[in-house]
Amino acid sequence: MASDSIYWNESAAPAHLSAGKALPERIDVAIVGAGYTGLATAIHLARAGRSVAVFDAAEIGHGCSSRNGGMVGPSFHKLGVAGLTSQFGEEKANAIMQEGMNALDYFERFVAEEKLDCDLRMTGRFRGARSIADYDATARECDRLHKAVGLPFEMIVEQNQRAEIGTDFFNGGVVYHRDGGIHPRKLANALAAKAVEAGATLFPSTPVRGLRRNGTETELFCGDRTVTARDVVVATNGYADSRTDAMHQRVVQIRTGAIATEEIPAELMAELTPKGRMFGESARIFMWFRPTPDGKRFIFGGRMGEPGCSPEERAAAIRTAALRIFPQLDSIGVAHVWHGDVAYTPDHSPHLGFEDGVWLAGGYCGSGVTRSLYFAMKLSRRILGETGAETAFDDLPFKTVPFKPFSRKLADLLSRWWAWQDERDLTKRA
The missing domain is CATH 3.50.50.60 (FAD/NAD(P)-binding domain)
Incomplete structure (x- = not known):
């Protein structure tokens, strides 16, 4: 790669x-x-x-x-x-x-x-809560959005999340029914x-x-x-x-990366995403993930990997994050890796x-x-x-962005700080 x-x-x-x-x-x-x-x-x-x-x-x-x-x-x-x-x-x-x-x-x-x-398929999105506190905060925000703009949502307790996603990593989560996916x-x-x-x-x-x-x-x-x-x-x-x-x-341009897996057996795909949802998680540096439109692979993405890292290093960083959620993919390799810049x-x-x-x-x-x-x-x-x-x-x-010439480096530093805080939170949870 x-x-x-x-x-x-x-x-x-x-x-x-x-x-x-x-x-x-x-x-x-x-x-x-x-x-x-x-x-x-x-x-x-x-x-x-x-x-x-x-x-x-x-x-x-x-x-x-x-x-x-x-x-x-x-x-x-x-x-x-x-x-x-x-x-x-x-x-x-x-x-x-x-x-x-x-x-x-x-x-x-x-x-x-x-x-x-x-x-375009409006399959909904499940956003997993990494902690009970995150679950409660998500519920409060969704309630505010429902009252303010009529957002339809459904809170999913931890005991029921397997009906939405094939993992026990999260402490429940929320389904956003007005979300979906495209190619x-x-x-x-x-x-x-x-x-x-x-x-x-x-x-x-x-x-x-x-x-x-x-x-x-x-x-x-x-x-x-x-x-x-x-x-x-x-x-x-x-x-x-x-x-x-x-x-x-x-x-401010912020670099993100993504990987696509090799093809996944149909029975395993059905376990990972029983309803073909889009997915996300609560974190400062969060990962988004989804099945491909043909339902044969998973794509994972986010701000994983060090700034300026090689494609191999980026793929490894994203795959590590993915395996936390889906250890079932341990034997499935990475077929594609790429990056892009988003504008904040x-x-x-x-x-x-x-x-x-x-x-x-x-x-x-x-x-x-x-x-x-x-x-x-x-x-x-x-x-x-x-x-x-x-x-x-x-x-x-x-x-205009203050100190524009240094904005990308500052964004990279903040990303590292937030990623460290996320890791600390996971360590405490463990």
Whole structure:
């Protein structure tokens, strides 16, 4: 395993939908980043009659749009109801949490209406509690969410958890009934096909080296060519760098990794996931895991492994965490390992709007599948001057990251500290 081997790309090859056209000299809207946000924005704007070009430094969906875990849900704010209420008051806290439900409702509706082939199945998610205290805290938060936004959930006591997951590792947990899974690469491919069908032109392997505002327009420097656009959308999220500095300065990139197992016997899969759920756990550095859409393998992911570690080291770290939960997989090897960068923000909120002369949507804080399509719709309406473009995040400033050059190293240090605390807690429990 000398380099990334992404399971999703093996089971659904990346889309090759470049129109083969030369770069335009002028365009209504230039979109930098051909992931979920960029592609979905292209669909809306092209259908509204705008000329749209989408640029990416690599292949279509190269970033986390083909590297994520393929888990969908309401994507609630990381601070929780109590944390948001203490900061903004009850009404604003509830409005922010409601956006998570709105995003999921929109995502499901859009996939259905557009007939996107992405293996969407709303199987629910079981989140295991590592301790009795975690179980109680989860129950309290779920009760708050149910009262605030109507979240359906079911607490599962430890004695009954085998009906949900084939392990005795947890002290019970919760089932989130409005969660499910997709095939990330298939979603990226489907969005790309819809964008081309709508009239957008895709330019993979076409890095934008920089942007320069020129009056009411923006120049994009692509190799030895310059493209002039009336509007520019930066949708690079966790893959932003100095070339798209407006996004880069506002997010902290955090590296995560994932593995896919070898094929697992059907009877063992039925034991591990009796209901085909998605899974998670309570921890500071938590692991997410799920069966693949074909039900033949498991995928595990999270912030395991030292910063800059090799694929072999990353696979070993994730596998160690996986075997804590499923010791039954001891004889099952790792077939794929890969990594990706997610984008966090200082206030733990996603953002969209017009900053530094360009339109931005991102900072999804590790929960970008549903948020990206929802934000693409909202951002498109804003660009087009349409109604229904508002969100509860609009009055939260999209601030730049303090001490940005050191942000990734600081995030790595914090991850190590939190991981040590998690290990200490497990040692105490044992």
